[in-house]
Amino acid sequence: MTRTDTEKTPVTLLGLGAMGTALARAWLTAGHPLTVWNRTPSRAHALAAEGARATESVPAAVAANTLVVVCLLDDASVEDTLAGADLTGKDVVNLTTCTPAQARARAAWAAERGARYLDGGIMAVPPMIGVPEAGGYVLYSGARDLFEQHRDTLAVPAGTTYVGENPSHAALHDVALLSAMYGMFAGAAHAFALIRREDVDPTAFAPLLADWLTAMAPAVHGTAEQLRGGDYTKGVTSTLAMQVAGTPTFLDTADEQGVSPELLAPFFALMRRRLAEGGGEEDLTGVIDLLLRRPE
Numbered sequence: 001m002t003r004t005d006t007e008k009t010p011v012t013l014l015g016l017g018a019m020g021t022a023l024a025r026a027w028l029t030a031g032h033p034l035t036v037w038n039r040t041p042s043r044a045h046a047l048a049a050e051g052a053r054a055t056e057s058v059p060a061a062v063a064a065n066t067l068v069v070v071c072l073l074d075d076a077s078v079e080d081t082l083a084g085a086d087l088t089g090k091d092v093v094n095l096t097t098c099t100p101a102q103a104r105a106r107a108a109w110a111a112e113r114g115a116r117y118l119d120g121g122i123m124a125v126p127p128m129i130g131v132p133e134a135g136g137y138v139l140y141s142g143a144r145d146l147f148e149q150h151r152d153t154l155a156v157p158a159g160t161t162y163v164g165e166n167p168s169h170a171a172l173h174d175v176a177l178l179s180a181m182y183g184m185f186a187g188a189a190h191a192f193a194l195i196r197r198e199d200v201d202p203t204a205f206a207p208l209l210a211d212w213l214t215a216m217a218p219a220v221h222g223t224a225e226q227l228r229g230g231d232y233t234k235g236v237t238s239t240l241a242m243q244v245a246g247t248p249t250f251l252d253t254a255d256e257q258g259v260s261p262e263l264l265a266p267f268f269a270l271m272r273r274r275l276a277e278g279g280g281e282e283d284l285t286g287v288i289d290l291l292l293r294r295p296e
């Protein structure tokens with residue numbers, strides 16, 4: 001069936017920063033009636049010229065539509081912004097990056113005000129919004145029926161990945177994935193530092209690095225299976241004992257190249273601790289449990 005523009009769900013969007021503006025353009029381009037608000041009103045001018053209805057008050061923007069999407073700087077700005085609005089009967093979709101605890105509290109806060117609530121974590125940068133082939137997506141958590149009801153509209157700016165009813169889980173997945181990304185960038189930073197003073201072209205090294213990281217990434221599936229099964233020695237090809245024995249090579253190479261080991265050393269220390277506790281026949285999965293310990 002061909003849908004006409006008038007059949008498309010109207011959207012209210014609060015927040016026209018870099019991300020909010022990209023979201024707005026995607027919904028406008030797809031023909032969704034769009035009402036926008038931004039603290040600094042001038043940021044709405046260009047979108048108004050493209051067909052958005054710009055409002056100068058949050059209550060008016062919220063009152064305009066049932067579906068209210070929020071994309072502001074942080075959780076505090078969401079509280080500030082929505083404080084004076086009547087959320088009764090609204091479907092609030094909060095795409096503002098926050099912690100899992102903030103998302104849980106914000107869901108309860110919305111429910112107290114008579115709204116249904118979905119939390120979202122955006123796994124994309126603004127140029128990827130409205131460009132399906134770019135691979136960006138948004139993690140969603142909260143009531144499944146609410147997600148299903150708005151799935152088509154939410155899928156306009158980027159792909160949708162629903163991660164469960166617990167409203168904190170989108171933020172949890174978001175931060176977990178980004179944390180892994182920073183670990184990857186930390187490793188890449190160390191690798192580039194090792195070659196930095198040598199006659200090695202970084203642009204020739206980069207494809208080797210990217211391919212190696214890509215080849216190693218599927219190891220997380222084995223880790224997940226071990227965590228689920230509880231046997232950390234199952235399917236191990238590179239034992240922790242072997243890997244710890246190799247760590248002096250990495251530290252000595254850093255020293256030879258005049259590179260600080262400060263990014264690698266904490267992980268190696270955890271590996272040695274797990275080995276000392278008897279985890280020599282495991283791979284690296286046991287390190288995860290060491291991280292779960294509370295500080296003394």
Ligand SMILES: NC(=O)c1ccc[n+]([C@@H]2O[C@H](COP(=O)([O-])OP(=O)(O)OC[C@H]3O[C@@H](n4cnc5c(N)ncnc54)[C@H](OP(=O)(O)O)[C@@H]3O)[C@@H](O)[C@H]2O)c1
Pocket residue numbers: 015016017018019020021038039040043071072073074076077078080081095096097098122123124125126
């Ligand atoms: N940009 C990215 O690459 C990216 C990627 C993934 C997720 N995100 C998330 O998307 C959200 C928005 O990011 P962004 O890139 O759009 O940020 P941004 O360009 O810095 O825009 C921030 C937005 O928040 C508004 N704001 C800040 N404090 C406010 C307050 N106290 N009350 C009301 N409005 C306030 C700003 O209004 P003014 O215009 O008045 O300053 C602006 O609309 C963030 O949570 C970010 O983590 C961003």
